[in-house]
Amino acid sequence: MDALRRLLVIAVLVAALLAGPAAAARAAPLIVDHTSTDLSAVPASAIADAKAALHIAYGHTSHGSQLVSGMTGLTSFAGAPLPPSTYAFNEGGTGGGLDLDDYFAGSDLGNPDFSSWASETRTYLNRPENHDVNVVMWSWCGQVSWASETDINTYLSLMDGLEQEFDGVTFVYMTGHLDGSGVNGNLNQRNNQIRDWCRSHNRVLYDFADIESYDPDGNGYLALGADDGCNYNGGNWAQAWQASHVEGVDWYYCYPAHTEHVNGNQKAYAAWHLFARLAGWSEDGSTPTPTPTSTATPMPAPVPGIVEAEDYNVGGENVAYYDTTPGNSGGAYRHDDVDIEAIAGGYTVAYIRNGEWLEYDVAANRTAAYHLSARVASPNAMARMEVLVDGAPAFTIAVPNTGDYETFVDAAAPEHPLLAASRHNLTVRFPVGSMNLDRLALLADQPDAIPGGDATPFDPNGDGLYEDANGNGRTDFADVVLLFNQMT
Structure with missing residues (x-):
């Protein structure tokens, strides 16, 4: 080895040593949402570990x-599951508190634009006095309400770039606060864009919007037009909840901006849940281990035909499905984290929660316009399904109130996309859950008979063109005449 090459190798080794250990790639996304607000589930040891391990910088307006207001109030809440001082925090982490540099920058993710926060973060992390910072959080104000898909892609790209540049720092993604526009509004669409990225790229998400979409009892209000002040088309869920519960026991005053106290409480509980998870705590109290899954390739379901809900792809969490709770709560059919129950004649995917999804492979044996229906059960009229075909939105289904989780009906999507005779991937997403899914029926549209023809048109080679226009079993000049007569 010549002297120049030897110096180069030494320089690379020195650089690697100085850089220190790189942060391990996350094997699964860490999503903190309304299901992460049970503070009593977080043990004192996990709180202590978070205080010992984390040095957090939080940028917001x-x-x-609301997070910090809720956390501040928690430190004097007599009804807290642990002594209130357990949840102490301050800049520097003195006196046994969590190290939280609040307002480390004087802006948010959309102020003054959608990119300045990234350069502020880079400048902050490159200062020698901030060398120990290992968690960075930024929140939105109201900008997600009018953000475009491109704006959110800019945010995601900048976050990804920072993660690559500062590989010892965990960057926490956030959704934007509610604005009353409901499930179909731009806000929820952009928030779903953030959620999808975090799930598919194994990132850390504090789902601000989802947390304030639910009261502490798990009742959802997004589909009822909930906004950041907890108002919805039936009143104000937070004020009603506070009025029916005991202040100082069930909830506490914390004076969060733009919203009600109990919403600030929930934000604080979820924040401590996040910090505990980042420090290594697992919700079930164990050390997280990968779930063994089959690597076999399933046979695609033939369509037109029926796709049973329980026959989703193999591959495990974040590959074949995303489920927000560990284990199969129904205890039937499969041994992963999707909840499956036995019902008369088969199985149903049950206990479906917001944000979960399933993937299926299907093989279309003919090119045609297709329609989709789902056999579903739900005790409310808020549940909703979205189905992507090969990654592109294709079907939407509004799930009706069937009375309970055991009464199934068929709900149809209004769309009729054209699918080629080929193998396709279906992603079935549940932006609003609280439902059970028995099966899907993906069927080809059948054209009406043409006046003057012998029968309904027939597609002899499955290419979607229905060359036998008169349905007499032949493709000849009579079909051309019939079609020509329809144009006159």
């Missing part, structure tokens, strides 16, 4: 301050 008024809406983002």
Whole structure:
């Protein structure tokens, strides 16, 4: 080895040593949402580990301050599951508190634009006095409400770039606060864009919007037009909840900006859940281990035909499905984290929660316009399904109130996309859950008979063109005449 090459190798080794150990790639996404607000589930040891391990920088404006207001109030809440001082925090982590540099920058993710926060983060992390910072959080104010898909892609790209540049730092993604526009509004669409990225790229998400979409009892209000002040088309869920519960026991005053106290409480509980998870705590109290899954390739379901809900792809969490709770709560059919129950004549995917999804492979044996229906059960009229075909939105289904989780009906999507005779991937997403899914029926549209023809048109080679226009079993000049007569 010549002297120049030897110096180069030594330089690379020195650089690697100085850089220190790189952060391990996350094997699964860490999603903190309304299901992460049971503070009593987080043990004192996990809180202590978070205080010992984390040095957090949090950038925000008024809406983002709800977390800190809630955390501040928690430190004097007599009804807390642990002594209130357990949840102490301050800048520097003195006196046994969590190290939280609040307002480390004087802006948020959309102020003054959608990119300045990234350069502020880079400048902050490159200062020698901030060398120990290992968690960075930024929140939105109201900008997601009018953000375009491109704006959110800019945010995701900048976050990804920072993660690559500062591989010892965990960057926490956030959704934007509610604005009353409901499930179909731009806000929820952009928030879903953030959620999808975090799930598919194994990132850390504090789902601000989802947390304030639910009251502490798990009742959802997004589909009822909930906004950041907890107002919805039936009143104000937070004020009603506070009025029916005991202040100082069930909830506490914390004076969060733009919203009600109990919403600030929930934000604080979820924040401590996040910190505990980042420090290594698992929700079930164990050390997380990968779930063994089959690597076999399933046979695609033939369509037109029926796709049973329980026959989703193999591959495990974040490959074949995303489920928010560990284990199969129904205890039937499969041994992973999707909840499956036995019902008369088969199985149903049950206990479906917001944000979960399933993937299926299907093989279309003919090119045609297709329609989709789902056999579903739900005790409310808020549940909703979205089905992507090969990654592109194709079907939407509004799930009706069937009375309970055991009464199934068929709900149809209004769309009729054209699918080629080929293998396709279906992603069935549940932006609003609280439902059970028995099966899907993906069927080809059948054209009406043409006046003057012998029968309904027939597609002899499955290419979707129905060359036998008169349905007499032949493709000849009579079909051309019939079609020509329809144009006159």
